[in-house]
Amino acid sequence: MTNFFSFDNLTYYFEPGGRSIQVSGAVEPGNVLALQGPSGSGKSTILRILARLLEPAGGEVVFRGQGWLSFPPLTWRRRIHYLPQKPVMFAGTVLDNLWLPFGLAALSDMPKPGRDYLEGLVAAAGLPPSILTQDALTLSGGEMARVALVRALLVEPDVLLLDEPTAFLDEGTERLVQTLLCNWLQEKKERAAILVSHKDEDLQAFPGLRVVNITPSEREG
């Protein structure tokens, strides 16, 4: 078994000495790992820990055979990208939003994608080309979610941490997004995703999907 991306005994306390979670899992290139558990069990928390936005009480993550702390945090987050459930849009047009990451020093090695390319990509997410010049803050929740997803794919992370990627979508666009993600996974080697979703359709959409269950433990006594 190659060790592409795995996490071992990640531990997090919701309150000091209180309710806690401890999770292990691994995902292979081209595959998807789903985190499952009742709502409030800490699925998003695990994704945020994996993105190093939250510090766990214990445990380790290994990416391509190397411990996570051997990566500078900025490099890590650029490679292991977390996409929050609630899409985040910045003031400006959709185009400004899609180009935003390319203004960062961490992405200076990547050329800014051209407009034609972006039109193709938003079309694959079921959005019209005219959306590029629209004010991003006026979009509907479903449109924002898809723009945020397109933006995440553009920076070509190695592992995508998806938090309910279809929560704001109707059935039709949901399927488009699933296909987009499936294609993205296959397009290049060495890509994987970790998914939190309460929709069975999301889970069935990905071949070779594996599941890890999260059960928070209560404090004893």
Add this chain to the structure above:
Amino acid sequence: MNHGIVSISNGQLALSLVLVLITGLVSAFLRLGLLKSLVWGTVRAFVQLTLIGYVLAYIFQLNSLPVIIPIILLMSFIAAREASRRVNEPTQKPLLVSFIALTASTFLVGLIVVGLIIGPEPWYSARVMIPIFGMILGNSMNGISLALDRMYGEVRAHVAEVEELLCFGASPWEAVRGLVRKAVSSGMTPTINSLMVVGLVSLPGMMTGQILAGADPREAVRYQIVVMVMVAAAVAVGCLLIVGLSYRKMFTKDLALTGDMRRSIG
């Protein structure tokens, strides 16, 4: 054209109690419960100002740099304490950074004003240096506490945006620079606005004082112009320093927002 100072005698000073009485009547009439504070405040103002009058007279007479510098540092410390008290929920006690920002900006701008522009004899004349540095400090203090308070407020209100940028590999500075810019601008705005209306809406205290002391108004405005641009410069430098010294403290050593900053999203 110097009419000499019109001084206030002890008897005339005592008459100003009439004004305290007016304030007291308003408070009593509306039952504001402010009488105790009013009396205490009046006594304190009288004692503090009388003391400072004697202290200043003594210092002006000594007129020695080794005395002036510690006094200005003490003033900076008191201003820093006041500024940091006004910042809501900072992630670090802002006293030290406030002191550094205030002292650095005050000395930088103050020395330009005293040494280069006014140029008294000797250049460190206490009569010029202490009031000038005091005016700079008072204004910088307001500016930096506004800027710092606003910085924390803006970041707390935009946690999702900051984290989104971090997720693309943004450095802490890249993640907050837009918000920090707003914070610095909010610290500087009152000073810049005051440049617009000065002389039209109000005559600044310093100018009023000089005029009452018998100075030609045309002379007094020259001082006022210098004072206003000096305050603007000190506020700008102070705000820049304070956010520059503080923004990093909103992040952990793993360059993520601290738990204290993210509390709003849980």
